[in-house]
Amino acid sequence: MVPQHMELQKKLKVENFAEWFEQTTLHAMIYDYRFPVKGCGVWPGYGFKLRRNVLEVMRSLLDNSGHEECLFPLLIPRGLLEKEAEHVRSFQEEVFWVTMGGSSELGEKLALRPTSETAIMPMLKLWIRDYKDLPIKLYQVVSVFRYETKATHPMIRVREVTTFKEGHSAHATYEDAEKHVGEMVGLYKKFYEELCIPYIVSKRPNWDKFAGAICSIAFDTIMPDGRALQIGTVHHLGQNFSKPFDVKYLKPDGTHEYVWTTSYGISERVIAALIALHGDDRGLVIPPKVAPIQAVVIPIPYKGREGEVYEEAKKVYSELTSTGIRAIIDEDDEETPGSKFFKWELKGVPVRVEIGPRDIDRGVVTLVRRDTLERKSVARSELLTSFTALLDVLSNDMRSAAWKYLDERFYKVKSLDEAGELIKARRGIVEVPWCGRDECGSTLEDNTEARVLGSPLGAAAEKGKCISCDREASNSLRLAKTY
C-alpha cells in the first residue's frame, strides 16, 4: 500500500483526461478502480483520509445548521420504492434487485437504495405527530447503487456510489420548504468554496428534474475535458412523497396536513472535481483544508552533517504537528530527496518543508508550494506563522485559479451555430437566450449534442431572441456536454 512510483506523461491531463484521472488516483492511492466488479472502486488508506476530511467539512456545515446524522437501511422493498409513481419510473431501469436469500427466492424483491426518500418516508410517518415536531432535518452518508448501462468512470459514473451524502427535511408549509431549499443552496456554496471548487448553479429544466421533485437546483463544474459535471443537487419535493406515504402533521388549529419535504445530495463526484481541477502532470494538488498531509518535512543531508540535518528536521516536524498541522517527516535514508519530492508531489501534499545544511547555517527553512512549485526561505524563528500564512495564500490562490478556469469556460452566446461549435469542441458551458418553453429547450438537446443544465436562478429577462424559435427571450439556458 505504499505509493507507486509512476511518472505521469507530460500533458496527459490535457490530452487524455480520463487516463490521467485513473492513473493519478490509482498511483496516489486515492481510489483503486481495479476491483473485479464493473463500476465499483476501493478507497485505500490515503484516499479514505481525503474522503473523510471532505465529509468532515460537510458534516460540520450540516450539524451547525440543525441537521442530525442518521442511518437508514440499504434494502427497500419493491412496494415501498414504487409508491411514488414518477420516482420509480425514473429509477426502475437503474435499480439493482436482491431476489434471493441463500437458495430461497424472496417473497418480495428488495432494491439496493438508489436514493433514500422511499426508505425515510415510512419512518417520518412514525416520527412526526404535530407541528412542534417540524421541521425535521436529517442526513446520512451511505452507498447508493445505480445499474449504469452507460460507460462507467472511476468516482464519476459508478455503480456503487460509495459517498452519497443525502439530506432530507420535512416542513409545515410550502414556504418553509422553499426557504430551506435556499439555505441548502447557500450551504453547498460554502462547502465548494472550502474545497476551492468553482460551480455554476442552475434551476434544472422541467423535463429533467429529480424524479418526484417540483423543483430541482443543480451545481455543475467544468472538468478538464470541457464536460460539465453535476456535483450537487437540491430538490423541493412538495407533497409528492408525503401524500403517497401518508405523512401528515397536526396543525395548531386541530386539522391535519401533509408535510412538505426536500432532499439534497452530493457524492464522491465532489472529490473527483477537486482532483481534476487542481491536479497537474505531477499528480494531485490537494487544498490544505482537506489534505490528509498538509506538510511533508524532508531532510536534505550532506556528507558530514547528516546528524545535524536529521535532528533539525525532527524539530521542525514536532513544531508543526504540535500546533495541529497534519505534518509528516520522510526520514527514509535509502531514498534520495529527489525521489521523495516526486512521491509527495504525486500525493498532492500542499507544502514541502526542506531542511539542509545551508538552511541551518542561514537560520531558515525552505518551503515549497505544491500548486506553483515556488520555493521560499522563511526565518526558522517564524516557521509557524509563515507556514500558516502560506497555507492560506495557497488555498486562496487555488480557489481563484479554479474560478478563473471556470469563468474562462463559461460562454454567453446568441446563436445556435456558435453554441453548437463551442459544445462540439468541448469548450465548456454555453448560456443562450431562451423563450422559456420546454419544447424549445429539449429540442436544443437534440440539435447540439449537449445536455441542458438549466437556467440561472432568479435571473432577469435575457435580452435577445430564443436561439431555438426566435421568439423574444425571457430566460436563458445553459448547455454542455456532460458526464
Add this chain to the structure above:
Amino acid sequence: MVPQHMELQKKLKVENFAEWFEQTTLHAMIYDYRFPVKGCGVWPGYGFKLRRNVLEVMRSLLDNSGHEECLFPLLIPRGLLEKEAEHVRSFQEEVFWVTMGGSSELGEKLALRPTSETAIMPMLKLWIRDYKDLPIKLYQVVSVFRYETKATHPMIRVREVTTFKEGHSAHATYEDAEKHVGEMVGLYKKFYEELCIPYIVSKRPNWDKFAGAICSIAFDTIMPDGRALQIGTVHHLGQNFSKPFDVKYLKPDGTHEYVWTTSYGISERVIAALIALHGDDRGLVIPPKVAPIQAVVIPIPYKGREGEVYEEAKKVYSELTSTGIRAIIDEDDEETPGSKFFKWELKGVPVRVEIGPRDIDRGVVTLVRRDTLERKSVARSELLTSFTALLDVLSNDMRSAAWKYLDERFYKVKSLDEAGELIKARRGIVEVPWCGRDECGSTLEDNTEARVLGSPLGAAAEKGKCISCDREASNSLRLAKTY
C-alpha cells in the same frame, strides 16, 4: 424525533429483557426497529451519536496501532465468494444475492458481502509485491448482510448488520500473524474496558470456528436474560485465503511465499451489550466516555427567582461546554423539572446538574448520578473539578458493577447435571472439565441445549474428569445458551 415519553414497566428488564430492550432503544431514540424489512433497523440522531462515539474509541485504538481505514465495495461476484471452499459453504445459506439490474438478469450473481475477506484478497494481490509491503493492517466500518432465518432481534441478530468493523491484516510469517492475533485480542480488551463491558475470552472449538480460519478467538458477555452474546472475534486465517486468491510476496532470498492473514470484527452487538448491561427500569445508563450528552443542566425555578436561576444555569452550562464536556441545557419552561428528569434518565445521560434558588444561596450545584441516582452538592467554585472527578468515579463504578455482574454468572462445575441445570435456568456461562476431544465437546451441545463458546486461552490442564466421557480432563469448555 423528540424523545418519546414512555414509562418502562417496573422490573421489565429482568422479567422480559427482549421487550425492555426494544422499548428502551426505541423510546430513547437509539434504534428504531419498525422499518418495514425484517431484520433491518434505523439509527436516529441520538443513537447515531452513540454509535459514532463507540466507533471513535475503536478507530482511535486501530489508528494508533498502524491500521489504515479503507472502504471496499459491497458487491462480491459469486466466483470470488466461492474461491475459499469452506468459507462459502458456511455462508451460502445466509447470503443475499443480487440477480437483476433494472429488468435484466445479471451475467453473474452478486453477493451482498457477509464479511469482506473475499473482496479484500484480490486487492491485496495487487498491492503486495515484496516483504517490505508487509505487514498490511487495514479496517473498514460497513454494513454486512446475513439472510437470517432464525428469529431476529434488534441490533443483536439482524439481516443488515450496519456497524461491522472488520479488521484485516497480511503478514510474512505464521508467527507474525499469530503475534498480531494476540495484539488484537489485547486491543479488543482495551476497547471493552473503555465501554465498561465485561467479557470472557475463549478459543472457539474446532467444530465451530470462523469459516476458513485455522484458529478463532471469541469475546462473549452475558445478557440480562442469562444468554451469552458474542461481541467480538479474532481469527488466524493461515494461508487459507492467500492460496486460493494467489496472494504472494517476494522474500529477501528471492523466493515467493503466500502471505498469512488474519481478520477480526466487532458489530453493533457491542452497543447492544452496553445498553443491556448498564440500563435499568428508567432506561439507558451510558458510560461517560461514549455518552452523546454527558451532562444535562436543568434549572429548577421558584416563583420570583426564575431569572436568577436561568441565568445561573446558563453560566454553569457554558462553563461545562467550554472545557469540552458534552453538556446541554434544558430550558423549556413549559415542561416541569420532574418530566425533564424522566426524559434525560431514559436517554441515559450520566450526570444531571440541577440548579435551584437554594443551590444559589448556598453557593453549590447539585449533581445527580444516573447510575445510582445519588445526589451530591458540590461547591459552585469547584464545579469543573468535581464534575470531571464524578465522571471518572461513575465510569469506574459502572465497569466494576458490570464485571461483578458477569463474575456472578460465570460458574465452574464438575458434573453434567449441575451444568445442565444452570444452563436450563439461563444462569449464565458454565465452565466444565473436558478431555479435549472434539466429539465430547460437540455431544455436550446436544445434551445441554447449550452452545460451546470455547476453551480458556492458554489455560493449564483442568483438574477432574471430562464431564462427557469421564476421561482425565486436559482442558475446559465454556457452555451457555446463546443468541
